[in-house]
Amino acid sequence: MKHLSEEELIAQAYGEGDRAAVERHVEACAECATAYTALTSDLAEVKFAEPPDRDNDYGEKVWESISGSLRAYEPGTGNWLRGGLWRGLSYAAACALLVACAFIGGRLWERKQAQNTPKISAQTKQQQVAHVAQPGRVVVVILSDHLDRSERLLVELKHADGESGEMVSPLRDEARSLLAANRICRQNARPGDDPALPALLGRLDHLLQELANQPGGLNVATLTRLQKEMNADGLLFEVRVLRSRLPARQATAAGRTKGDTI
Amino acid sequence: MLRMDRDDHSAIQAVLAGDKEAYAPLVVRYSGRLFRVAFRITGNEADAEDVVQEALLRGYRKLESFESRSDFGTWIYRIAVRCALDRIGGSKVDESSRIAETTDGEQGSVQIADQAAGPERLLLSGEIGAMRDLAMRGLSPTERTAFVLRHLEDRTTEEIAAAMGIPPNTAKQSVFRAVQKLRRRLATLRVKV
Numbered sequence: 001m002k003h004l005s006e007e008e009l010i011a012q013a014y015g016e017g018d019r020a021a022v023e024r025h026v027e028a029c030a031e032c033a034t035a036y037t038a039l040t041s042d043l044a045e046v047k048f049a050e051p052p053d054r055d056n057d058y059g060e061k062v063w064e065s066i067s068g069s070l071r072a073y074e075p076g077t078g079n080w081l082r083g084g085l086w087r088g089l090s091y092a093a094a095c096a097l098l099v100a101c102a103f104i105g106g107r108l109w110e111r112k113q114a115q116n117t118p119k120i121s122a123q124t125k126q127q128q129v130a131h132v133a134q135p136g137r138v139v140v141v142i143l144s145d146h147l148d149r150s151e152r153l154l155v156e157l158k159h160a161d162g163e164s165g166e167m168v169s170p171l172r173d174e175a176r177s178l179l180a181a182n183r184i185c186r187q188n189a190r191p192g193d194d195p196a197l198p199a200l201l202g203r204l205d206h207l208l209q210e211l212a213n214q215p216g217g218l219n220v221a222t223l224t225r226l227q228k229e230m231n232a233d234g235l236l237f238e239v240r241v242l243r244s245r246l247p248a249r250q251a252t253a254a255g256r257t258k259g260d261t262i
Numbered sequence: 263m264l265r266m267d268r269d270d271h272s273a274i275q276a277v278l279a280g281d282k283e284a285y286a287p288l289v290v291r292y293s294g295r296l297f298r299v300a301f302r303i304t305g306n307e308a309d310a311e312d313v314v315q316e317a318l319l320r321g322y323r324k325l326e327s328f329e330s331r332s333d334f335g336t337w338i339y340r341i342a343v344r345c346a347l348d349r350i351g352g353s354k355v356d357e358s359s360r361i362a363e364t365t366d367g368e369q370g371s372v373q374i375a376d377q378a379a380g381p382e383r384l385l386l387s388g389e390i391g392a393m394r395d396l397a398m399r400g401l402s403p404t405e406r407t408a409f410v411l412r413h414l415e416d417r418t419t420e421e422i423a424a425a426m427g428i429p430p431n432t433a434k435q436s437v438f439r440a441v442q443k444l445r446r447r448l449a450t451l452r453v454k455v
Contacts (some may be wrong), residue, residue, distance in 0.1 A: 006438075006442065007438050010437070010438055010441050011434075014412055014413075014437070016418070016419060039441075039445075042441075042444070042445045042448060043413070043441070045448060046413065046444055046448070048302060048305075048398070048410075048414060049305075051297060051298045051301035051302065051310070052301070052307055054293075054294055054297055058293055058294060058297070059289055059290030059291065059292075059293040059294065060290060062289050062290075062293040062314055062315060062318065063285075063286045063289040063290060063293075065315055066289070066315050066318055066319050066322075067282070067283075067285075067286070069319060070282055070285065070319070070322050071282075072280050072281070072282040073277060073278050073279070073280050073282075073325075073326075074280060075279050075280040
């Protein structure tokens with residue numbers, strides 16, 4: 001038979017542990033019964049001096065001795081600390097939870113986006129190819145600059161030597177370039193503009209088309225013919241007059257612009 | 263008891279609202295109870311009175327942390343136990359050395375008749391009381407406090423643990439070691455004639 005430990009006997013003496021089981025064992029085991037009796041006898045012998053009686057006004061005396069050391073609570077402070085502190089902690093916890101959710105959500109979203117990126121990239125590439133296939137450009141034309149360039153072209157045309165290929169080829173390229181700009185200027189002409197402008201741009205357009213698209217290229221005969229037929233000298237004069245009449249704001253680089261998508 | 267608890271709580275609310283004097287009824291109500299447990303732990307009247315004052319002061323200053331669901335009596339009792347524990351813990355070294363000088367050197371030399379009644383026994387009964395005190399002082403502060411709460415205050419292991427701020431198993435072991443030590447010390451008094 002396994003005997004009870006001293007710890008079990010002490011617990012039994014103080015009414016703790018498995019009391020019924022220990023009681024049964026003590027009844028059946030003489031050795032443990034002797035040990036238990038000795039223990040209870042010892043514990044009964046442990047006596048202490050009773051606390052001395054205090055006067056009836058002991059509590060008042062204690063209050064008198066400590067009341068001077070107490071500082072009154074500020075009204076509301078206690079309630080704030082009791083209720084507000086917990087409320088504040090609750091809000092803080094809620095905010096922390098919100099931030100944590102936002103963070104986790106952000107991470108998950110990021111991860112999802114990263115997974116979708118290859119698909120999106122492929123689509124984007126297709127779209128880019130489509131743009132390449134159908135390119136769109138925004139050309140900004142400043143009227144004063146256009147007239148400036150047109151004037152230079154007309155001067156070159158006036159002094160052009162059809163024998164020199166070095167001069168004729170740039171003249172044709174410049175005419176082609178000016179043709180597009182001229183079309184934009186015509187399309188964007190407004191009612192408030194100089195009344196002579198549309199007519200001038202129309203004649204300029206005609207001349208530029210001839211220069212740009214002359215079959216067989218430009219030569220002395222063609223240039224001479226165009227100068228006469230198109231009245232290049234008169235056109236040059238008109239361009240200069242119109243340039244001089246342009247408002248100052250259009251004469252500067254910051255002036256009115258003509259724009260279109262071509 | 264319920265009415266008293268309600269009174270306690272309303273007094274606490276008044277104190278926290280700025281009425282310092284509202285603490286007076288609580289002090290009057292619990293000073294006696296605190297003195298008894300403080301005396302049992304410290305074994306000294308002056309120390310016990312100091313413990314009572316210190317506990318009530320600490321209680322006042324910590325009143326903001328007192329939870330309204332708790333019982334103020336239990337709460338202030340625990341504070342008093344810890345104050346008493348602190349007090350005897352501070353004088354632990356002195357007590358231990360005094361015990362060593364008084365008892366260890368004379369162990370086995372004190373012989374007490376436990377059956378024969380007479381003037382000698384009556385004289386020696388005072389010595390027995392002194393030896394009991396010394397035996398108690400041979401305990402560590404934790405053991406002594408745990409034993410007092412168990413043996414004299416009739417507190418459960420859980421209540422002892424809560425009052426002392428230690429785990430229940432530590433409280434149980436402290437009581438167990440205290441009983442073992444006391445029994446060994448008291449055994450020296452039972453020398454048969």
